[in-house]
Amino acid sequence: MQQPRKRCVMKLLWAIVWVFLLMENGANSDPQLNLLNSVCAQYNVPNSQEFSRNLNATFLKLREELVSGNYFATADQASGSSPTYAMVQCRKYLSPTDCLACFDAALSRIRNCSTVYGAGVVYDGCLLRYESTNFYDQSTEEGHSMNCGNQTALNPTSFHAAVGGLLNDLQVAIPRIKGYFAAGKKEVSGNITVYGVAQCIETISKSGCQDCMAVVYSDIQQCPPSSDGRAIDVGCFLRYSESPFFADNQTTDIAPFLKNESSSKKDALIGGLVGGIGLLLLVLAVFFWFRSSRSKKMEPRGDILELRGPVHYSYSDLNSATQNFSLENKLGAGGFGDVYKGVLKNGKVVAVKKLAIDQSLRAKADFESEVRIISNVHHRYLLRLLGCCSKGAELLLVYEFMPNGSLDKFLFGEKKGSLNWKQRFDIILGTARGLAYLHEEFHLCIIHRDIKPGNILLDHDFQPKIADFGLARLLPQDRSHLSTKFAGTLGYTAPEYAILGQLSEKVDAYSYGVVVLEIISGQKSSKTISDSDDEFLLKQGWSLYENNRHEELVDETLDRSEYDAEDIRKVIEIALLCTQASAASRPTMSEVVVLLRSKGSLNRRPTSKPIFVESDKKVQEGTATSNGSSVSNATASITELSGR
Numbered sequence: 001m002q003q004p005r006k007r008c009v010m011k012l013l014w015a016i017v018w019v020f021l022l023m024e025n026g027a028n029s030d031p032q033l034n035l036l037n038s039v040c041a042q043y044n045v046p047n048s049q050e051f052s053r054n055l056n057a058t059f060l061k062l063r064e065e066l067v068s069g070n071y072f073a074t075a076d077q078a079s080g081s082s083p084t085y086a087m088v089q090c091r092k093y094l095s096p097t098d099c100l101a102c103f104d105a106a107l108s109r110i111r112n113c114s115t116v117y118g119a120g121v122v123y124d125g126c127l128l129r130y131e132s133t134n135f136y137d138q139s140t141e142e143g144h145s146m147n148c149g150n151q152t153a154l155n156p157t158s159f160h161a162a163v164g165g166l167l168n169d170l171q172v173a174i175p176r177i178k179g180y181f182a183a184g185k186k187e188v189s190g191n192i193t194v195y196g197v198a199q200c201i202e203t204i205s206k207s208g209c210q211d212c213m214a215v216v217y218s219d220i221q222q223c224p225p226s227s228d229g230r231a232i233d234v235g236c237f238l239r240y241s242e243s244p245f246f247a248d249n250q251t252t253d254i255a256p257f258l259k260n261e262s263s264s265k266k267d268a269l270i271g272g273l274v275g276g277i278g279l280l281l282l283v284l285a286v287f288f289w290f291r292s293s294r295s296k297k298m299e300p301r302g303d304i305l306e307l308r309g310p311v312h313y314s315y316s317d318l319n320s321a322t323q324n325f326s327l328e329n330k331l332g333a334g335g336f337g338d339v340y341k342g343v344l345k346n347g348k349v350v351a352v353k354k355l356a357i358d359q360s361l362r363a364k365a366d367f368e369s370e371v372r373i374i375s376n377v378h379h380r381y382l383l384r385l386l387g388c389c390s391k392g393a394e395l396l397l398v399y400e401f402m403p404n405g406s407l408d409k410f411l412f413g414e415k416k417g418s419l420n421w422k423q424r425f426d427i428i429l430g431t432a433r434g435l436a437y438l439h440e441e442f443h444l445c446i447i448h449r450d451i452k453p454g455n456i457l458l459d460h461d462f463q464p465k466i467a468d469f470g471l472a473r474l475l476p477q478d479r480s481h482l483s484t485k486f487a488g489t490l491g492y493t494a495p496e497y498a499i500l501g502q503l504s505e506k507v508d509a510y511s512y513g514v515v516v517l518e519i520i521s522g523q524k525s526s527k528t529i530s531d532s533d534d535e536f537l538l539k540q541g542w543s544l545y546e547n548n549r550h551e552e553l554v555d556e557t558l559d560r561s562e563y564d565a566e567d568i569r570k571v572i573e574i575a576l577l578c579t580q581a582s583a584a585s586r587p588t589m590s591e592v593v594v595l596l597r598s599k600g601s602l603n604r605r606p607t608s609k610p611i612f613v614e615s616d617k618k619v620q621e622g623t624a625t626s627n628g629s630s631v632s633n634a635t636a637s638i639t640e641l642s643g644r
């Protein structure tokens with residue numbers, strides 16, 4: 001068997017390249033400080049002195065590692081009551097000086113988070129992260145994101161294909177390369193070349209690196225035909241560009257790592273990489289070049305199909321798919337138009353939404369760019385937009401089809417009472433994760449503005465998928481909240497948005513809180529629980545909670561043995577935190593995710609009562625003059641809201 005020989009050759013080659021990388025000093029110094037991500041945890045540590053001292057010690061250790069020539073390091077102060085863990089990684093094409101400069105920039109950025117439990121900064125050139133718990137083996141988390149350039153490539157079609165080929169090669173090869181790093185390039189046509197780099201955290205496992213690469217590879221698909229793009233997750237980094245961002249002589253030959261791992265011993269001879277240095281390398285490079293071009297012919301890749309942007313469907317196809325938009329095929333009527341079930345020619349079942357948005361209000365160009373943005377949002381808990389179609393004044397959106405329909409059916413409709421507690425909790429958590437992605441992780445902050453059970457769809461496994469996000473952006477920006485219908489649904493709309501038109505992510509947090517109460521109680525927010533008084537769900541929830549009778553809120557159809565009283569209390573508290581009157585005191589959706597996942601009871605209690613305007617339709621619809629009590633109600637609320 002030739003395996004040991006291969007390893008030996010690889011080691012030697014790596015060593016050579018390393019030496020060169022280390023020797024290179026920053027002739028054209030560029031620490032690549034284009035910021036990709038910067039987060040501070042939301043919570044301060046209680047014993048900040050000790051934590052800060054430990055943190056300083058770990059940062060010092062990291063810096064020493066870089067000074068001594070490393071490109072990746074971890075350091076921790078794990079003992080004591082305030083443990084700290086930190087990690088730094090530079091792209092290996094940087095010079096040691098640039099690596100250090102990138103670290104210093106990241107450090108000064110991370111320092112202006114207050115003393116919080118964790119923080120992270122990712123630049124093009126490096127990353128720095130610290131936490132109060134060990135995170136070294138984390139490969140994927142919800143924080144993955146991408147960042148596409150705003151220029152279009154010179155030759156979009158062939159560029160797209162070349163990017164696809166190069167990045168796919170990188171994602172396959174990286175987990176197999178020692179040190180989890182490679183830089184590669186591919187010629188597009190004539191004198192255009194695409195450059196790519198992939199890197200994993202060195203402390204994750206090979207399969208962790210694979211998982212992470214799968215995530216960033218999928219994210220970055222949305223960038224072409226942008227001339228450059230980056231995608232990151234906690235365990236890895238992927239970047240491509242039309243312009244070279246590393247020197248030519250730092251290219252890695254990844255061909256040897258692309259072979260099927262279980263291939264025969266004939267293939268086992270292959271191994272190595274090339275920096276364009278030395279005869280040995282050159283000979284090997286030529287050899288591998290032959291191997292790789294041969295192997296590529298033998299196994300064509302089928303990934304090009306996934307690389308498309310939003311698909312443009314033809315109107316006639318959608319028309320026949322939905323049987324002329326027949327009543328039979330109608331799935332429902334949403335805030336932005338009717339939705340129809342359709343079966344495409346290839347047998348794929350889809351949901352087609354006929355947008356009822358006044359064309360005069362919104363230019364067609366805007367529609368195209370919004371659709372492009374929405375179709376770029378890929379998340380497990382967000383309904384996928386497959387494509388669109390516009391014909392004359394008609395705008396159609398094509399979505400994936402969700403067999404179980406919307407949550408409202410399961411809460412208030414024909415399937416009422418059929419969800420158990422685990423399913424309900426999964427929906428509560430998944431919805432929060434979807435919203436957190438829209439607000440904080442996608443490269444634009446998308447505020448949904450119309451979170452309600454009708455917009456939360458359930459897949460075959462009863463996992464939630466939020467629908468209709470991004471569509472509110474198609475409405476005119478300057479509408480007055482009092483004189484026109486706002487983009488929201490009565491009963492779910494945050495008071496500051498309904499009354500003052502103040503829009504922030506916390507508007508979604510509020511609606512989410514209301515929906516959570518509905519999921520727990522199986523009651524509509526706009527309906528009273530007991531007929532004897534006029535208490536609406538939110539008010540009822542608050543007063544039951546205040547009197548420690550919150551368990552009375554729980555849906556009677558839920559089996560008592562299914563849930564833990566503490567869990568129910570926690571989820572109710574989270575819902576009440578989300579619906580507090582002051583938007584500022586509501587948690588962000590990523591905090592909600594953390595709270596939902598935390599064990600034990602919350603260390604944070606809802607303190608301020610919600611404002612109860614949702615029962616007062618007159619106020620919300622803006623005909624505030626017709627009824628004296630609405631006016632004073634609204635005035636009182638406005639005072640309270642603006643006093644935050």
Ligand SMILES: *[C@@H]1O[C@H](CO)[C@@H](O)[C@H](O)[C@H]1NC(C)=O
Pocket residue numbers: 020021024027247248249250277
């Ligand atoms: C790579 O090329 C640059 C010039 O582009 C040169 O300064 C550097 O020394 C080269 N490094 C190696 C390892 O050959």
Ligand SMILES: *[C@@H]1O[C@H](CO)[C@@H](O)[C@H](O)[C@H]1NC(C)=O
Pocket residue numbers: 049050052053056
């Ligand atoms: C840690 O370092 C920062 C910046 O150098 C400094 O402001 C802070 O006081 C240090 N903390 C402790 C506890 O020494």
Ligand SMILES: *[C@@H]1O[C@H](CO)[C@@H](O)[C@H](O)[C@H]1NC(C)=O
Pocket residue numbers: 105108109112
């Ligand atoms: C954080 O630091 C960076 C520079 O490192 C600075 O530009 C930025 O304004 C600071 N942010 C805050 C909130 O202080």
Ligand SMILES: *[C@@H]1O[C@H](CO)[C@@H](O)[C@H](O)[C@H]1NC(C)=O
Pocket residue numbers: 150151
């Ligand atoms: C592209 O983005 C850069 C900053 O990232 C900005 O300076 C430039 O003006 C943008 N170009 C266009 C055409 O939007």
Ligand SMILES: *[C@@H]1O[C@H](CO)[C@@H](O)[C@H](O)[C@H]1NC(C)=O
Pocket residue numbers: 189190191192
């Ligand atoms: C090479 O690039 C130049 C501009 O940089 C362009 O004018 C020329 O057409 C290109 N040649 C080919 C073969 O693409």
